[in-house]
Amino acid sequence: MLLEKANLLVIDDEEIVRNSCTKILTEEGHVVRGAENGDQGLNVFKEFHPDLVLIDLKMPGKSGMEVLEELESADPDVVKIVITGYATVSSALDAMKRGAYDFIPKPFSPDELVLVVTRGLEKRRLLMEKKALLIGQEKIRRNMVSLVSHELRAPIAATVQYLEVILEGVAGEVSSEAEELIHRCDERLREMLELINKWINLAVFDPIKLAEHFEDVNLSEMALKSMELLKSSADKKKVRLSLEAQKNVPVIAGSKICLEEVFNNLIGNAIKYNRKKGRVAVKIYEQGNDVCFEVNDNGIGIEKENLPRIFDEFYRVDGRRTSPIQGSGLGLAIVKTMVDAHGGAISVDSRFGDGTSFKIRLPKVIHLEKGS
Ligand SMILES: Nc1ncnc2c1ncn2[C@@H]1O[C@H](COP(=O)(O)OP(=O)(O)OP(=O)(O)O)[C@@H](O)[C@H]1O
Ligand SMILES: [Mg+2]
The missing domain is CATH 3.40.50.2300 (Response regulator)
Incomplete structure (x- = not known):
């Protein structure tokens, strides 16, 4: 027509x-x-x-x-x-x-x-x-966000509050067995709330707004902070964390909050999908116009046919090796979105049973000499 x-x-x-x-x-x-x-x-x-x-x-x-x-x-x-x-x-x-x-x-x-x-x-x-198609998709996405936030988040949050009231004994004495079960319900509901919040944050993420607040970021400092945060979960599995950062590596233009998420998700995964006494090695170095960082582990690895889908929202590798491990499948989708928003690139290399290596490149900030 x-x-x-x-x-x-x-x-x-x-x-x-x-x-x-x-x-x-x-x-x-x-x-x-x-x-x-x-x-x-x-x-x-x-x-x-x-x-x-x-x-x-x-x-x-x-x-x-x-x-x-x-x-x-x-x-x-x-x-x-x-x-x-x-x-x-x-x-x-x-x-x-x-x-x-x-x-x-x-x-x-x-x-x-x-x-x-x-x-x-x-x-x-x-x-x-x-254009009409894009507007339609955007409308569906916005409707979905408001549906999830009002129809799911609100009742779950209300239920968490009711459980608190019950635990306080307002509705009568609570037996210790009931208390135990209520605590478990509370924990599961909070996990669900966390998942919903994660998804909403991803769905409403605006890279243009983010770029307006970019600052100089030192990736070595970010990596150290993330490793500190995740040390106790690594200790539980006796996984050894190490950092090899090139000296005086340049800063990059970015958002600290978002890059923290990137490190926490990648290092978190490397610990979570590792074996007992495994290793996680983080490397930071300059390469051309980029600063690169790698997160390498010698954990369970990912089969080749599953690699293309690991950055999809809610995708988790199926199989007995990973199923007992908790997760929502949103972590790497968030990582990819954040890396894209920084003008960077992410790649993955994995050998099933041997380990996985994620590499991220982020453009470094070029400081012009005075007068140039
Ligand atoms: N370092 C890794 N080693 C082995 N498999 C991994 C690794 N990182 C990710 N995966 C696989 O990729 C899937 C997707 O990872 P992603 O971080 O997106 O989700 P998740 O860890 O399952 O959940 P979430 O991060 O939202 O809690 C995981 O379920 C896991 O199967
Ligand atoms: Mg994850």
């Missing part, structure tokens, strides 16, 4: 070109407006909301290229087609690099004009469909 009645704008200083385009395209069923220079064209663009704009590259005053760039930054989804003279095919290519979808050399026949506009409107239709 084509856009049958579209709004079209023709920006050209030659009256004859504007009039003939208007005539031909109006006969095709479209609504056409003309503008004789770039500034006028930009004004019409603002109130007319065209689906497609034809722009003459060679105009007195504001050049067609400037108009094209301004239109592209105002709305990249509006299709722009440049009108070029015979000798300006190279500038047509340049225009396409700057956001033009197509070009039509002067002089052109009515059929050539209709063909190029029809192709442009097909592109516009596809862009609009894609």
